[in-house]
Amino acid sequence: MAWRDDWRRVRAIVWKDLTTEGRSKAGFNSVAALGVTILVLFGFALGPDAQALRDAAAGALWLAVLFAGVLAFNRSYQVELESGALEPLLLYPGARWTIFAGKLLANCIFVGLMLVIVVLVGIVLFQVRVPAAWPQLIGVLALGSIGLVSLGTFYAAMASRSRAREVLLPLLLFPMLVPVLLAAMSASKALLTGDLMHEASAWMRMLVAYDVIFVVAPLLAFEHVIEV
Amino acid sequence: MSSAARVDIAIDAQGVARRFGARWVLRGVNLQVRPGEMVGLLGANGSGKSTLLRILATLLKPSAGGALVYGHDVVKRPDDVRRHIGFLAHSPGLYDDLTARENLQFAASMLGLERPDLDAALDRVGLSHVRDERVRGFSAGMQRRLSLARLVLANARVLLLDEPYSNLDVAGIALMNELIGESVAGGGAALVVLHELAPAAGLLDRTITIREGRIADDDDDAFLEPEALAAAGER
Amino acid sequence: MTAPAPAPNDLPRPGYWPWFGAFAFLFIVATQATGLVTSIPDRDMGDLQKIMYVHVPAAWIMSLTFAVVLWYSFLYLWKQRENDDLKAAAAAEVGSAFCGLTLILGMIWGRPAWGVWWAWDARLTSTLVLFLIFVGYLAMRAFVEDPHRRAQWSAAVGIMGAINVPIVYMSVRWWRTLHQVQSSPATVDSWYVFNLRANAFAFLFVMIYFIRQRYVAARYERAAELAVQAVALGRD
Numbered sequence: 139m140a141w142r143d144d145w146r147r148v149r150a151i152v153w154k155d156l157t158t159e160g161r162s163k164a165g166f167n168s169v170a171a172l173g174v175t176i177l178v179l180f181g182f183a184l185g186p187d188a189q190a191l192r193d194a195a196a197g198a199l200w201l202a203v204l205f206a207g208v209l210a211f212n213r214s215y216q217v218e219l220e221s222g223a224l225e226p227l228l229l230y231p232g233a234r235w236t237i238f239a240g241k242l243l244a245n246c247i248f249v250g251l252m253l254v255i256v257v258l259v260g261i262v263l264f265q266v267r268v269p270a271a272w273p274q275l276i277g278v279l280a281l282g283s284i285g286l287v288s289l290g291t292f293y294a295a296m297a298s299r300s301r302a303r304e305v306l307l308p309l310l311l312f313p314m315l316v317p318v319l320l321a322a323m324s325a326s327k328a329l330l331t332g333d334l335m336h337e338a339s340a341w342m343r344m345l346v347a348y349d350v351i352f353v354v355a356p357l358l359a360f361e362h363v364i365e366v
Numbered sequence: 367m368s369s370a371a372r373v374d375i376a377i378d379a380q381g382v383a384r385r386f387g388a389r390w391v392l393r394g395v396n397l398q399v400r401p402g403e404m405v406g407l408l409g410a411n412g413s414g415k416s417t418l419l420r421i422l423a424t425l426l427k428p429s430a431g432g433a434l435v436y437g438h439d440v441v442k443r444p445d446d447v448r449r450h451i452g453f454l455a456h457s458p459g460l461y462d463d464l465t466a467r468e469n470l471q472f473a474a475s476m477l478g479l480e481r482p483d484l485d486a487a488l489d490r491v492g493l494s495h496v497r498d499e500r501v502r503g504f505s506a507g508m509q510r511r512l513s514l515a516r517l518v519l520a521n522a523r524v525l526l527l528d529e530p531y532s533n534l535d536v537a538g539i540a541l542m543n544e545l546i547g548e549s550v551a552g553g554g555a556a557l558v559v560l561h562e563l564a565p566a567a568g569l570l571d572r573t574i575t576i577r578e579g580r581i582a583d584d585d586d587d588a589f590l591e592p593e594a595l596a597a598a599g600e601r
Numbered sequence: 602m603t604a605p606a607p608a609p610n611d612l613p614r615p616g617y618w619p620w621f622g623a624f625a626f627l628f629i630v631a632t633q634a635t636g637l638v639t640s641i642p643d644r645d646m647g648d649l650q651k652i653m654y655v656h657v658p659a660a661w662i663m664s665l666t667f668a669v670v671l672w673y674s675f676l677y678l679w680k681q682r683e684n685d686d687l688k689a690a691a692a693a694e695v696g697s698a699f700c701g702l703t704l705i706l707g708m709i710w711g712r713p714a715w716g717v718w719w720a721w722d723a724r725l726t727s728t729l730v731l732f733l734i735f736v737g738y739l740a741m742r743a744f745v746e747d748p749h750r751r752a753q754w755s756a757a758v759g760i761m762g763a764i765n766v767p768i769v770y771m772s773v774r775w776w777r778t779l780h781q782v783q784s785s786p787a788t789v790d791s792w793y794v795f796n797l798r799a800n801a802f803a804f805l806f807v808m809i810y811f812i813r814q815r816y817v818a819a820r821y822e823r824a825a826e827l828a829v830q831a832v833a834l835g836r837d
Contacts, residue, residue, distance in 0.1 A: 143478040150475035158463040161500075222457025225425055226516070230476040231448040289761075296754050300744050309740055310758060313733035314765055317772035324776060340775070348768060355764060359757045362678055365444070383830075386747075390833040427749055430830070 144236050151240025156247060158217055165213055166248065173206035173256040181263050188265050195264035196326035200282065200319055202256055207249050207286060208308055211294035214241050214248075219298065228364065238291065238360035242353070245287045253279055266330060274338060275329045281345035282322030285352055289314055292356035296363050318352075321345045376401045376524055376555035377422060381431030383579075384417050391417045393579035394431060404546060404556040404569050409576035415559045416456070418576065419526050422557065423453040435524055452522030452549075454530050458509040462502040466493050466512050469501060473516045487515040491541060506533040514545065525549055525556040531565040539565045612824055613817050618810070625806035632803040636796040649713055656706040657797050658804040659699050660728065664766070666696030666808065667731070670738075671763035674756040684816075686752035687823070689759055690742060691815035695808055697735040703728055727773040734762040734769075748823075 159165055180198035185191050218224040227237065257279065261268065269275065290311055297307035325341035377399040384392040392414045399405050407415045420426045422433055424444040432439060438446035460469050467484055474482035488497050491511040501509060510533050517525070530542050546556050547569060560566060563573070575582040636654035673689035676682070707725045708718050719725070738758050745751040 146475050146478065150472055154461065154464065154472050157468070158461055161463040217461070221462060222455060222459045223461060224459075225453070225455055225457075226459040226473070227476070228425065229423065229448055229451070229453055230473075231445055232476075232478060292761075293758075296741070296758075300741070302744050306741060306744055310737040313730050313737060314761065316730045317765070317768045320772045320776045344772060344775070351764060351768070352761075355761060359678075359760065362753050363757045365753070385830065385833070390830070393833060 144233055147230075147232060147236035148240045148243070151237060152243045152247075155214065155217070155241060155244035159244075159248060165210075166251070169206050169209050169213075169248075170252045170255045172209065173202045173252055174259050176202040176205050177256060177260050177263055191264045192266060192330070193327075195260060195266050196330055197323050198264065199256065199260045199326070200323050202260070203249070203253060203283070204286065204312075204315070204319065206252060206256070207290055208311065210245060210248055210252070211287075211290035211311075212298045212303060212307060214245055214291065215294055215298035234361040234364055235357045237364065238295070238357055242288055242291050242356075245291050246284060249283050249287050250280075253283060269329055269332065271329050271333060271338075274342070275326065278322060278325045278329065278338070278342060278345065281342060281349055282318060282326075284349045285318035285322075285345065286315060288349070288353045288356055289318075292360065292363075295360065318345065318348050321348065374400070375434070376403070377433065377435055377557060379418070379422065379431070379433040382418060382421055382428045382433055383430040384414075384421060384426060385429050391579055392421075392428075395576065395579070395581055397574060397581065399555045399557055401553050401555050402550055403571045404550050404558065404566070406563065406566060406570045406573040407557060407559045407576065408561075408563075408573050409582075413576045414579045415576055416528050419453075419528050419557065419559055423451055423526050424448055425453075450523045452517045452520050452525050454513055454517060454525070454527045456528055456532075458501075458506075458513045460501045460509055460512055463500060465498050465500050466504075466515075467497040469512060470515055470519065474519055477520055479519065482519055484519075487518045490518055491515040492537070507535060507538055510534055511538060511541070514542065518545065523549070523552075523554040525554065525558070527556065527558045529559050529561060531560075531562075534565075543569055613820055618813060621806070622810045622814070625803070625810045629800070629803035629807055632796070632799040636800055640793055640796060649710065652706055652710050653793075654796060654800045656703060656710060658801040659706065660703045660724070661801050662804040662808045663696055663699040663703055663728070663731075665805070666692045666699060666812075667763045667766050669812065670696065670759045674759035674763070677752060677756045678760075683748065683752060683823070684820070686755060687819040688812070688816050690739075690755065691812045691819060693735060693738050693759065694815055695811045697732065697739060698811075699804075699808065700728060700732040700735055704732060721777065723770075723774040723777040726777075727770045730769050730773070731762075731766060734765065738762060748826075 177198060180194070180202065181191065184194045184198070215224070218227060228234075260266065290307075293310045293314075294307055297303045297310065300306055321341045321344045325338045325345065328335065328338040328341070375398050377397065379395055379397040382392055382395045382397075383390065391412075395414075395418055397418075407418070409415050417426065421428050422435060422440060424440050424447050427441055432441055434440070435447045436450050438450070440447050461472070464472065466488060470482070470484045470487060474484065485494065485497070488494050491514050493508065493511055493515065496504070496508070501512065504512070510530075525546060527546070530546075531539050534542060543566065546558070546566075550556055550569070558566060558570075560573075563570070633654060637651055640651060640654075642648050642650065669692035670689050673685045673692065677685040677689060704725070707722075707728070711720055711722070711725070712718050715722075738755065741758055742751055742755055745754060
């Protein structure tokens, strides 16, 4: 019974976040455009040598997703803060973790869609040869995004309501994301270059472990950071 | 303070104090509201009325002191308090890119209502004709009516209303009073921040004035006649 | 309901702490002197090796402060006592100082050893990441004024950061080892190890004393705030 109520709340938040985001497409479009712009700038920094571009493609891609994603995380709470909707949201009785779970799922979908655009553009710009192991590559993209989005959604709950939110979110978030970025970049790079050292699966196991820890921990801690 | 002994009191605030940075907005407020009472909260801008209301609604924690709502401690048992209160803030708290009906649908899902009668709630506040329009185009009064519809859905025992009459037309004021009246008649209670007494004159049981974070006068037990209320409004 | 404001005599009393502080500092002077004087210069590194008597204990104790932050953050969320938040913050400040010390000494050692100030060595790199996590924690405390909110958020950020410590270390090590062979120290003699351990204890005592002093200072700051509160509430 309680679980059905909780699940209903999670679904309601996912639906609400995605519907509002979908109706004002400006948000998604500008975040995706920023991701592409960052890729282009990395191209200038690293190119035009094709081999150098290919070597750096995995790193550039993840950093583009990271920088664009940070904007999405703050936006997710901005929608609540603008019209004073956070207060009614906090006044609904019931478990608070459902708010986090809903926002996490909605942000995963948001970042996932952005990832599709950024990856396709990245493949073209960085002259990447799509490897035979592309299903694993998609797995790495998904696992990496979950870790990124979970901590991003969690820290944005604090940063978006503090002074200096623009600087506080990256300052808190980026060092925390070092393991997930290292693992995702290394696994992507290994897969793109044929995984000769068979290291991709080790990195993917690390991503799974990181995701489990940093989805569960924010779910448990969210109640404490959102209430005040 | 044992919670069981005080359930006959809807709102029981003891020494509630709150500061923002170095500024003390509330400096120890004691206040009781009994079931069936509608109490008006008066005071100049910045006197701490809204802060008190938000503490009672579990949105802010008191820096000192505490309060019970139907015996539930607002600091220790906020979730139990939330099941009893309906809070109306200054801001409508609606999503601009959702339609009126979608906003209510979201509220109903979050409240855990199985089969909410959204159309009845919209009808009640007179928004049936714009139910599928986005809130972005609504006037302030229409947005306030939609917040009211959310209050209707929640069906709360204690109403905490922050200047509920602002932006409402005559029909809207009548609607607001009807809702408050129903809640209070059903054993609920209402604590209403007012900046003018006229719209609530017929309903108010008493008023409390807050001045510089403290209760200035509490004419408890005194039923106010319309003339006295008008005088209180001018003070 | 919120507990009444503590009376001034609730403030931490010095007790034996000044003696402990004196002992800690004498102890560290003694162990450092022993390490510097008695150890023979390293075959490859010469006297530079002796920087390890500061660098290694500082690194060990720095990781210990993370555990202290984690412990008091949990305790705060569990018991909601403000003092635990102040203790966690004190440990984080001392930890970041030790962390910075570890980094600088590591770089000073790395310049002659590797020929560069920074070699993306696994330990040094993960220490840098931990330092940045500490910096984020302390910056957030500075940005949040409301004491309750600051305590809640700090506890959450502190716990997340502490959980991440072993993960960061592992990921950075894998990142290094999978690409390059890690340089490992050659044989170490037992007198050197003994000196390291003695210095580690000295650093531990200094850490405890520092955290205690920082905590006492934070308590006095809070007491001053509460005195202002009492006046504002007319309870003077």
